[in-house]
Amino acid sequence: MPTNRTSPVTTEHSTTLAMQGNIDCNDRRQQPYTAQRGDYWVLYNYIPANRQFRCWESVTYTTHADYTFLDNLEPLLERWRGPISLALHAPGTDFNTTLWTVRYLRDCGSQPVADLVTFHVYFPSKHLPKSIPKGSSVFETKYNCSLPPPWVNASTYKSQKKLLYPVNVGRNVAREMASTFYILASDIELYPSPGVIGDFLEMIRRQDAPLRHKNPKVFPLSIFELEANMNLPNDKTELVAMLKNGTAIPFHKKVCPGCHNVPRSKEWLRANATQGGLRVFHIGKRTGYFVHWEPIYIGTHSDPLYDERLSWEGKSDKMTQGYALCVLDYEFQILDNAFLVHKPGIKTLKKDPARAIAAGRTNSLIRKTIFPEMKILYGSRKGCAV
Incomplete structure (x- = not known):
């Protein structure tokens, strides 16, 4: 208590x-x-x-x-x-x-x-x-x-x-009401590594070379799951140790691995934690092997919102927003030391007939209605998909 x-x-x-x-x-x-x-x-x-x-x-x-x-x-x-x-x-x-x-x-x-x-x-x-x-x-x-x-x-x-x-x-609603320019739109069960705010703002102040690119950009954080009852890692070194001993895994590895495949993820893990805050580790795109990537990222109020016709039960609730980011040619500037960990407890794939029905309806809505709308509103770009 x-x-x-x-x-x-x-x-x-x-x-x-x-x-x-x-x-x-x-x-x-x-x-x-x-x-x-x-x-x-x-x-x-x-x-x-x-x-x-x-x-x-x-x-x-x-x-x-x-x-x-x-x-x-x-x-x-x-x-x-x-x-x-x-x-x-x-x-x-x-x-x-x-x-x-x-x-x-x-x-x-x-x-x-x-x-x-x-x-x-x-x-x-x-x-x-x-x-x-x-x-x-x-x-x-x-x-x-x-x-x-x-x-x-x-x-x-x-x-x-x-x-x-x-x-x-x-x-x-939560995004639009944020009083700061930069926002981390996330899910409440995802806990960030300590120190992200100060380190991120210092990176913005420095204006490293990737931040001066003209393309619109967001800053994804890699996401991980922990075994139940495990203590949360306080930095990347502790996280990597947990991944090596099997008490941590990449997010949704057993549920939807394609949804959270992060570009250069193996290299990210092998790279030592750097001293002195955050830097851009790699610039990724939501295409090819990562066409269904659902990144959680620090962005701004200028980024596309989420389609409010989609529900949690129907799944794919961030896919259409991801398509908009791809078509708008966003750079996904992946941060080196920052990460998110889910509330401890590894998720496994469970059969849910009611949710399967809702997902089928959602897929039909996206295919027949939302995707055609998005192509009119945002256009299309080779390699981008919902």
Whole structure:
């Protein structure tokens, strides 16, 4: 059980005005507002973080979840130590439980959730909660920290009603609300190696040769899985040791190896961890052997958004965005020392008839509708595919 936080907040970000000259951006205020988004209502910046960041001052980790995944927030914050923009799917009665979960994290947690995490909430228009308090009044009632967190033995409204999880609505909401120029759009179960924010901003300040290329660019982080109950590696040296003894493997190796094949991945592992922050190890493209690569990367607000007609259950939810990046001739400037590790526990391929049906529908939607639209909107390029 987490204990009440008493230690001072320490964050990882650039404090030098020199960063302003390297990042051309405008500050964004995290003002709460409510708006429709397709078939969904969204409470943007419903519970804003206490701390506001200048657009050049840090990197925002943008992500999505429902309340049953919020056990990941503290270990994520422990390693990220910077701003997080989090979109929570909370249909029907899940809304109230979601609010109790946020209360638990802010009242009982050991990490600076209140200072660094901005919560957005969204739900289908057909599954509204019965009442919605103002975000400013949510914490008038305190969580009893002697009780377990709400996600323990949870039974969700979403599962009872057999709703799909609109993963890309959450991804886009969290991304669009980030107050910093640079964003790491990721999944909440993926924990970054410590020190990424400061090292990345220093790399931007240096403007190494690859960063001066005219092509649009993003900065992928290699992803790995760990055996259950393993400690998270703190640097690349520890990670490589775990890969050698078999307690770590490349991400989705047993589920979808083609989705996360990273260009020059073997050379990346053989290369010693360099001292002095981050550098671009290799510039990859999403073509050939890597045509179905689904990179997680540090990018900007200029990058294409995700198609909100795609669900988690239907799979392939990032493939169309990857196609847009390929057609737009993005460079994937793979970082040398930075990486992501999934919450410990190796994923294996399991038969799921319901998800197989949803995946079939998604594949048909992409083939018949979305892909033809994308060719009109973005054009085509030899070697690019969904």
